[in-house]
Structures are given as structure tokens and as C-alpha cells.
Amino acid sequence: xxxxRKYLHISxxxxxxxxxxxxxxxxxxxVPFGCxxxxxxxxxxxxSVQLEITADCKQARLAxxxxxxxxxxxxxxxxxxITVFGQVSQSLGSTSTALKLKLVxxxxxxxxxxxANYTVGxxxxxxxxxxxxxxxxSCHAVSDPHMKTFDGRRYEHQHDGVFTMYKHDxxxxxxxxxxxxxxxxxxxxxxxxxxxxxxxRTVFELNxxxxxxxxxxxxxxxxEDTGDVLQVKKxxxxxxxxxxxxxxxxxxxxxxxxxxxxxxxxxxxxxxxGLCGTLTGNSKDDFVPRNGNYSTDDTxxxxxxxxxxxNLLTAFSNSWKVDKASDLFDxxxxxxxxxxxxxxLYCSCSPDPGPGTLTKKVNCNAAIHKVCNTLPGFTDVVPTxxxxxxxxxxxxxxRSESPRRSRRAANEWRNGWTEVxxxxxxxxxxxxxxxxxxxxxxxxxxISGSIDNCILDIQxxxxxxxxxxxxxTVRDKCLHEVLVDPELQMRNGTKNMSxxxxxxxxxxxxxxxxxxxxxxxxxxxQTNYGGADCSVDLIRPPKLSETExxxxxxxxxxxCDVVSVRGETFVDGVSTCLVEKITDTxxxxxxxxxxxxxxxxxxxxHAQCKIVTSDSTGSDDMDHVRAHQISIANSxxxxxxxxxxxxxxxxxxxxxxxxxxxxxxxVKVYKLE
Numbered sequence: 001x002x003x004x005r006k007y008l009h010i011s012x013x014x015x016x017x018x019x020x021x022x023x024x025x026x027x028x029x030x031v032p033f034g035c036x037x038x039x040x041x042x043x044x045x046x047x048s049v050q051l052e053i054t055a056d057c058k059q060a061r062l063a064x065x066x067x068x069x070x071x072x073x074x075x076x077x078x079x080x081x082i083t084v085f086g087q088v089s090q091s092l093g094s095t096s097t098a099l100k101l102k103l104v105x106x107x108x109x110x111x112x113x114x115x116a117n118y119t120v121g122x123x124x125x126x127x128x129x130x131x132x133x134x135x136x137x138s139c140h141a142v143s144d145p146h147m148k149t150f151d152g153r154r155y156e157h158q159h160d161g162v163f164t165m166y167k168h169d170x171x172x173x174x175x176x177x178x179x180x181x182x183x184x185x186x187x188x189x190x191x192x193x194x195x196x197x198x199x200x201r202t203v204f205e206l207n208x209x210x211x212x213x214x215x216x217x218x219x220x221x222x223x224e225d226t227g228d229v230l231q232v233k234k235x236x237x238x239x240x241x242x243x244x245x246x247x248x249x250x251x252x253x254x255x256x257x258x259x260x261x262x263x264x265x266x267x268x269x270x271x272x273x274g275l276c277g278t279l280t281g282n283s284k285d286d287f288v289p290r291n292g293n294y295s296t297d298d299t300x301x302x303x304x305x306x307x308x309x310x311n312l313l314t315a316f317s318n319s320w321k322v323d324k325a326s327d328l329f330d331x332x333x334x335x336x337x338x339x340x341x342x343x344x345l346y347c348s349c350s351p352d353p354g355p356g357t358l359t360k361k362v363n364c365n366a367a368i369h370k371v372c373n374t375l376p377g378f379t380d381v382v383p384t385x386x387x388x389x390x391x392x393x394x395x396x397x398x399r400s401e402s403p404r405r406s407r408r409a410a411n412e413w414r415n416g417w418t419e420v421x422x423x424x425x426x427x428x429x430x431x432x433x434x435x436x437x438x439x440x441x442x443x444x445x446x447i448s449g450s451i452d453n454c455i456l457d458i459q460x461x462x463x464x465x466x467x468x469x470x471x472x473t474v475r476d477k478c479l480h481e482v483l484v485d486p487e488l489q490m491r492n493g494t495k496n497m498s499x500x501x502x503x504x505x506x507x508x509x510x511x512x513x514x515x516x517x518x519x520x521x522x523x524x525x526q527t528n529y530g531g532a533d534c535s536v537d538l539i540r541p542p543k544l545s546e547t548e549x550x551x552x553x554x555x556x557x558x559x560c561d562v563v564s565v566r567g568e569t570f571v572d573g574v575s576t577c578l579v580e581k582i583t584d585t586x587x588x589x590x591x592x593x594x595x596x597x598x599x600x601x602x603x604x605x606h607a608q609c610k611i612v613t614s615d616s617t618g619s620d621d622m623d624h625v626r627a628h629q630i631s632i633a634n635s636x637x638x639x640x641x642x643x644x645x646x647x648x649x650x651x652x653x654x655x656x657x658x659x660x661x662x663x664x665x666x667v668k669v670y671k672l673e
Contacts, residue, residue, distance in 0.1 A: 007031050008046075008120045010103070011079075016126045017086045019060075020246070020267040025082045025123060027069065027103070032076045033115065044071040044115055048082055049102045060097035060127045061087040061370070068103070084125065088246030088265050090373050092131045092484045099125045133269045136444025138480065139276035141165055141177055142473050143257040144189030144460060146453045149277030149286040150264060154449055155313050156456070157275065160190050162322040162329060164274040164290075166262050172338050173243055174198045175274075176328045177260060178209050182461075189460045191257035196328035197241045197249050200225040200340025203328055204232050204241055204381075206251055206258060212329065215545055215568045216253060216605035220383035221331065225340040231371055232381040236532030236572060237604050238509065240378060242371050244340070250476060252509065253604060255535065255569070259469060261476050263484075275320050287312065289319035373483055376504060376521060415462040419455065426454035426467070433471050434518045438506040439478035442488070442499065450474050468510040468533075475507045509533040530571045530634060531604075538574065541640030542567045542607075542632050553647045555626075560647035561611050563630055565599075567641065570607040571634050575599040577609035578639050582627040599632055607632060611645060625649070 011026035033044060047068040062084055069080040084101065103120035139150045145157035157163075160179050167174040178194035193209040201224040207217045218239070220232075231242040237253040246265030251258055264272065264279055272279040277286030288294045327333050413419070430436045430451055439445055454470035482488045488499040508518035510533035516525035525534035544567035553560035565577075581593035600608040609630050625648040631639040 007118075010121045010123065012123065013121065014124045014126070015084070016128065017062075017084065018128045018130065018266075019086045019088050020265065022083050022085045025084060025103075026079045027071070027082070027120070028079045029071055029076045033073055042073045044073070044076075044109075045069075045106055046071065046080070046082075046120055047104055047106065048084070049104065060089065060095070060099060060129065062099055062101060062125060062127065063087050086125075086127050087370065088267065089129060090246070090371070090484055091486050092135055093129060093486060094132065095129045097127045097129075099127055101125055131266060133281060134264050134266055134279070136481070137264055137279065138477060139166060139262045139264075140260060140473060140476075141192055141275070142259040142453065142469055143191040143254075143466060144182060144457065145177075145179055145192060146456065146473075147275060148446075148449070149275075149283070150262075150268075150272060150279040151277060151281060151283040151286050152446075153277060153283050153286045154452075157317055158190055159314070159317050159321070162194075162327050163317065164320045164322060165195075165260065166272060166274045166276040168245065168268065169271050169273055171245060171267075171344070172198070172200050172340065173245065173247075174328070175249055175260070175262060176322060177258075177275075178207070178329055180210050182256060189457070189466075192260060193257060194329055195249075195251050195258055195260050196221075197230060197243075198222075198328050198337065199229045199244055201334070201337050202229040202340070203334065203337075204230055205329065206239065206253060207329060208256070209329070215543075215566060216603065218253070218603045218605065220381075222334050222337070223383045226345070229340050233371075233374060233378040234381050234603075235375070235377040235379070236509070238378075238532070239381070240374070244344070248480075250480070252472060252476065254469070254510075257469075259472055259476070261473075261480070263480055275317065287316040289316055291319065375479060375483060413459060413462075417458055417462060419459070422455045422458040423451075425458070425464070426451050426470070429454065429467055430471065430474075433511050435471060435475040435478065435507045435511060438503050439474060442478050442481050442503070444481055445474055445477055447474055468513060471511055472509075475509075475511075478503055479507055510535065528635065530574050531569065536569050536571055536634065538571070538634040539638055540634075541638050542570055542575065542634060544632070544641035544643060548643065549641075550644045550646065553645065554650045555647050556649050556651050560626075560645075563609050563611060563628075563643065563645045564602075565607045565609060565630060565632060565643050566605060567607075567632070568605045569634075570599060570601045570604055570632065572601040573598075574634050575601055575607055575632050576634075577607075578631045578633065579609060579611060580629045582629055582644070611647070 007030055009028040009030060011028070012023075015023050015025075017023050027046060029044075045068060049067075069082050071080050082103075101123045103123070105115050105118040105120070107117050109116040137150050138148070140146075140148050141157065146154065147157045148154050157179070160181070162176055162178045165175045165177045175198075176196045177192050178196075179190045180193045182189050182191040194205070194207040194212075196203055196205045196207075201222055203220065203222040205217065205219060205221045207213050208215065223229075229244055233240045233242075239251045239253070241249040241251070243249065243265070245267040247268055248263045250261040250263070262276060268279050270278070270280055273288065273290075277283075278288050285294070322328075324330060325333055325336065430447065436447060440447070450470045450473045453473065454467055457466040457470065458464060482500040482503045488503075491498045491501070504521045506518055506521075508516075508521060508523050512518055512523040512525065513529075513533045513535040515529045516523040516534035518524075523532065523534045525531075528538050530536045530538045544565060548566050551563055553563075575598070576596055577599045579595045579597070595612055597610060600610075602608060609632070611628055625646065627647070628645045629642050630645060631642045633639045
């Protein structure tokens with residue numbers, strides 16, 4: 001219904017808004033309204049609908065704190081407000097887009113039909129995008145922790161413990177890393193063994209740290225917020241965690257360590273803290289300690305004393321060490337985490353009601369951005385369960401074969417290496433890499449700094465164990481730049497390929513470890529090698545966790561047709577399950593049915609095997625209990641450790657397992673009377 005008079009006054013008919021910013025629209029009713037005779041209609045809802053919405057999520061978009069507001073009949077003369085946000089886009093650039101926001105009342109208002117379908121007004125919002133402050137910015141911690149701040153300062157972080165790598169000073173967002181001995185026995189270095197990403201009361205963790213896990217534990221360990229606070233995607237052993245501010249955390253998982261990269265959004269400018277420094281565009285204020293008391297490091301930079309410079313860096317790093325009460329890797333610390341604030345749930349409002357509904361469709365989540373672009377092959381990681389795994393059980397997992405190394409002087413060359421030999425080796429490695437030459441024309445890469453890291457790794461370890469980690473810093477930054485720069489996605493030339501296409505086709509993880517060829521972005525591995533980077537020896541069967549060798553499942557509560565197996569290293573599309581049915585559960589010796597099928601690989605340390613049940617053997621007890629022995633191989637016939645699944649109906653059967661020797665389990669079954 002259209003009215004001749006304006007019954008509602010709008011404070012602003014036009015707004016100018018930057019991505020990541022908000023503005024309030026005030027509405028003032030000029031006349032009172034009453035309730036219907038049936039007692040309804042005492043509130044007047046006003047909905048905000050963005051006009052000219054396209055399906056392309058790359059276009060500029062608005063969001064609101066709710067999809068409108070409500071005016072109470074009892075307080076009709078008081079202004080109501082709607083908060084509008086400029087959604088953060090993924091791509092770089094500077095644009096100004098005119099968007100229209102229509103304010104209307106619902107089509108149906110029972111008891112107050114006079115106000116139904118009333119157009120309050122149309123507001124024009126000029127949404128401005130300017131990503132200059134974050135262009136080519138990133139922070140990383142690559143093993144053995146070579147650090148780079150958002151504003152480009154490089155330093156070494158040879159300190160063990162849990163540290164705040166990044167946190168937002170306004171929103172409850174934090175990334176923590178844990179460092180420990182690299183575990184190779186001959187290294188003179190500490191490595192990233194864990195990363196925990198938190199937004200509100202949602203935590204995603206990757207962990208293989210001494211005392212907590214000796215296989216990779218990759219999972220949501222807490223998820224108590226509403227909305228998509230953390231969106232996690234994976235491709236093989238690479239993980240992308242999207243923060244609600246529009247920032248992104250990339251974690252590449254290797255056999256013993258992690259490389260962590262953080263790519264900021266416009267909401268991080270002047271708001272970042274931690275080992276990544278302050279994102280201000282001024283590298284001289286990067287080393288701000290936790291207490292905030294600092295001055296620019298001009299004096300330290302100009303000081304010829306290496307010791308003074310190292311003391312400054314040590315004090316900075318140690319200030320960001322995390323105490324037990326704030327340790328995201330400790331489940332006991334999760335209780336004190338604050339939830340994601342409801343005031344930061346943003347809504348996208350559909351212009352049309354859904355089928356069978358009378359109101360506009362409202363989609364609210366915690367992210368002020370929408371994930372539009374991902375690199376090929378990435379899929380969602382869904383928090384199927386959010387329970388804390390018992391860390392004491394993890395610590396007894398796969399047997400470690402690496403003695404603890406002895407510390408050596410950081411500047412000591414050994415095993416025949418010299419600085420000249422190391423530089424010659426690293427420069428040749430980068431020159432022959434498939435990733436690096438393809439990326440050399442992409443703006444924002446620091447190839448010389450990555451070569452320096454390669455040299456430092458050889459100096460610290462006396463080996464070439466970490467050489468591909470240095471190339472990883474170039475490759476990952478290159479992939480990020482082609483993902484967010486629209487100009488690099490434009491196709492041209494006789495091959496009709498963009499820079500994006502070329503980089504994705506050549507930038508394989510770890511340069512395929514020297515054991516394969518990069519083809520269209522995937523490693524085609526040599527015979528008997530596999531994994532995302534061809535680093536897995538397929539002849540050797542995966543090692544399974546010692547602590548989960550007997551798994552029980554209650555058939556009165558669930559189907560018991562899938563068993564989760566923990567260990568390493570499982571290979572997607574390669575690992576197979578050998579499932580053997582056991583008819584004598586006490587001796588675990590009589591296996592009369594064997595089935596081989598492909599494993600479902602959840603991560604490099606988590607696989608699932610399907611259990612196909614057959615007819616009962618005729619035993620009364622077997623009607624209520626089933627036993628299977630499961631093992632996994634990465635190549636035909638090469639099966640190793642086993643897991644036993646006991647599926648029973650607890651209303652009829654009780655079972656208990658024991659271990660007579662290190663790898664010899666027995667299961668006793670009791671029939672309940």
C-alpha cells in the first residue's frame with residue numbers, strides 16, 4: 001500500500017560506507033499507531049531489503065545487524081535504528097559502488113492492515129572498497145620458525161612454547177602457534193608443531209606436539225557459537241581457515257611440522273597484535289610487546305651490536321608467550337573463552353519470502369564477508385563432533401623413532417656445509433623449481449628472503465630436510481596473490497590463459513618433494529610414492545595409534561557400520577581397508593570373511609573404514625556381538641598394524657578388552673542374564 005503522507009522520517013537518504021565499516025540509519029515515526037481489536041499489531045516491523053542483488057558474490061554487498069527493526073506502539077515517538085555494514089570482499093582493488101536499500105513493512109500485518117506493504121523509503125549507499133593498506137601483506141611462521149610480520153620485518157623465533165601469533169584487539173579472534181623440537185634427532189632447530197585458530201567459542205586445531213599428540217590431530221576442538229564463525233576448507237594436507245573479519249589463515253601440514261600463513265583483511269589495519277606485529281604500513285612499530293609499552297626500534301636497527309638486537313627480539317617474542325589459562329591447546333582453558341558477540345552477527349536479507357512464508361528470508365552469520373573464491377580442489381571441513389579428545393590418550397600414539405637432538409651453536413656450520421655451498425645449493429634449488437619461475441612476475445613476493453631462509457635451515461640443521469619449506473613460502477604467497485588480484489585472473493595471449501591459470505597449474509605443494517612431476521596443479525608421483533607432495537613411501541604401511549587398537553560400538557544406539565582409525569600417514573584415493581570378520585572374539589584368531597575397499601581419508605591421520613555385516617554365524621552370542629579386525633595399506637597387500645572393532649548390543653552383551661602383550665589384545669564377552 002502506498003500512502004500520500006510520510007508517516008516515517010529517515011535520518012539519512014544517502015550514505016557513504018567503506019568495506020568493514022558500519023553506519024546507523026535512524027527512523028522516526030511521526031504519528032502513533034494502535035493495536036488491533038484482537039490484541040495484535042502492537043509492534044510495527046520494518047524490514048531492510050537490498051535491491052539489485054545478483055547471484056555473483058563478487059559484487060559489492062551490504063549486511064545489517066538484523067534484517068530491519070521493530071517500533072513498539074507504546075514507544076512510537078522514540079527513534080529506532082538499523083545498523084548497516086559494508087561486507088568485506090575477497091578481491092583487491094579500489095572501487096565505489098552505488099547500492100540501494102529499501103525499507104518496507106511486511107506484506108501481511110494481522111490486526112494492523114493499514115501499515116501493511118508500506119514503503120518507508122529507499123536509501124542509496126555508496127560502498128567504497130580500498131585495499132591499499134593490505135595489498136601484498138601477509139604474516140608467516142615457517143619451520144624452523146622464520147617469521148615475517150604483516151609489514152615485512154623478518155626475524156627468527158627460536159623459542160619453545162605456545163605463543164600468540166596474531167590476535168585482533170577488538171574482536172575475540174586469535175591464532176596461537178606451538179613450537180617444539182623438530183624431532184629429527186640431528187636438528188638444531190625448533191619447529192611449529194601446532195596451530196590453534198579461535199573466533200569466539202570456536203576453535204580449530206592442528207597439533208602434533210610432544211606430550212599432547214604423536215600423530216596429527218586435526219579437528220574442531222570447540223564450536224559453541226552460532227553462525228559460520230570459522231569456515232574451514234581443506235585440500236589434501238593444506239587447510240584454509242576463514243576468519244569472520246575477512247582474513248584467512250593457511251596451514252600446510254608436513255610429516256613433522258607446520259607452515260602457517262595469515263592474510264589480513266581491511267579490518268586488521270591498526271588492530272593486529274602478536275608475533276605478526278602491528279599492521280600499520282610502518283615496519284618500525286612491528287615489535288610491540290604484549291604490555292604495549294614500546295618505542296620505535298630505530299635505535300636497535302642502527303645499533304651495530306648484534307647482541308642488543310637479539311635481546312630486543314627475544315623480549316618481544318617472550319612477551320607473547322601464552323600462560324596456561326589462555327592456552328588454546330589446553331581444553332581446560334576453553335571455559336574462559338568469550339562467545340562471539342551477538343552484535344556481530346550480520347544478516348543478508350532476501351527480497352522475496354520463501355515458499356509458504358509471510359516474512360522475508362533472513363540469513364545471519366558471524367562473517368562480515370562471504371567466501372567467494374577458493375583455489376581448485378578445496379572442500380569444506382565440517383565439525384562433525386566438537387568434543388575434546390583426551391590428550392593423555394593421544395600422547396601414547398604412534399611410536400617415535402627420532403631421538404631428541406642436542407642443541408648446537410646457531411652459527412656453526414657442519415657436515416661439510418659452508419655459507420657459499422649453502423647459497424649455491426639454494427639458488428640452484430629455486431631456479432629449478434616449477435613454482436618459483438612461474439611466480440617471478442607476481443607482485444609482492446620476496447624470493448631473496450626465502451632463499452636466505454633456505455640457507456639458515458641448512459646452517460641450523462646441517463641437512464637439507466627443510467629446503468622445500470622455503471619454496472613453500474614463495475608458492476603459498478603467490479597462490480594468494482593470484483586468488484585475490486582480479487587483473488591476474490584475466491585471460492590473454494595465444495594460449496588464452498591467465499596468470500592465475502599458469503600459477504595454479506605449476507605451483508604444486510613442496511614441488512612434489514623431488515619425487516614427482518607437477519601436472520595441472522597436482523603431483524603425479526613416481527612409483528611407490530604418494531600423498532599431496534609425493535613425500536609418502538607407499539610401500540610402508542601406515543602406523544596406527546596404539547591407544548585406539550580396540551574400539552567398541554553399541555548396536556542398540558548406532559549402526560556400527562563405520563570405524564574411525566587414527567594413525568599416519570593415510571593417502572586420499574590410495575589407502576585401502578582390509579576388514580576381516582572374527583568369529584572367536586576371545587582369541588581373535590578365527591577370521592572367515594575378508595573384504596578390501598577404499599578408505600575414506602578425513603585427514604593424513606584419520607581414516608574411516610566401512611564395515612559390511614553378513615548373516616549371523618548361528619551362535620546365540622553372535623546375534624548380539626560382532627567383531628572385525630581392520631588394517632590399512634597404501635599399496636597392494638602391504639598391511640600393518642590392526643584395529644579391532646567390537647560391535648555389541650549392550651542390552652544383551654557386555655564385553656571387556658585387555659592387552660596381554662604390547663600388541664596382543666583379547667576380548668571377553670559376557671551374556672547378560
